[in-house]
Amino acid sequence: MKTLSISAIAFLILLSINSRAQITNKVDQNNPNFVFPKGELGPADNFTGKAWNIGLIENDSVYNTVVGNVYFEPGARSNWHTHPSGQILIITDGEGYHQIKGQPRQTLKKGDIVKCPPNVEHWHGASPQAGMLQIYILPKTEKGIVTWLQKVTDEQYLSK
Structure with a gap:
């Protein structure tokens, strides 16, 4: 039985990792x-237009986030x-809007951070001209x- 050299094994591992990375990124290669990959299309019952969601950290009983x-x-x-328990938004690309009920709509851009207070009605989304990427954080999920x-x-949506 032939043995592979360490260099050959390392090459095969890197090739495998690179192939997986290409598959993972293929969804959003443009x-x-x-x-992160786009994930799943959000349901039309909760979104107007197309919003794509991917979970990064699943809820558990240790972090409750x-x-x-x-x-x-x-x-x-x-x-x-x-x-x-509120929500934190971190805008990582694009331009969009956020509004708390009864307050003026805010324009969001890359680098903005928004704290949505607990139990307060709000919405967020992209501007008409540009898409928006955001990371969301939901703390204390034991409350819902x-x-x-x-x-x-x-x-x-269009009001200022």
Whole structure:
């Protein structure tokens, strides 16, 4: 039986890793700003337009935190919703909007961080001209995750 040299084994491992990386990134190969695959298309019951979600950290009884990444295509947005323990958004690319019920709409851009207070109605999504990538953090999930509400109207979305 022949034995492989350490160099040959290392080469095969690197080839395997590179092949997996190409498969993983293939979903988003047209957008160099994607760090994670797009994930699953969000349900039309909770989003207007196309919003793609991938979970990054699943809920468990140790951390009680959910972390994920959402890509909103241009014009896409969430419904109004609340989180029992609030939500933190980290905008990693693009441009979009966020609004807390009863307050003016905010424009978001790469590098912005938003704290959505517990049990407060809000929505977020991309601008009409550009998509938006965001990481979301949902803490203290033992209190619950999200309550989805009504759709954001075009008038609300386009108001300043």
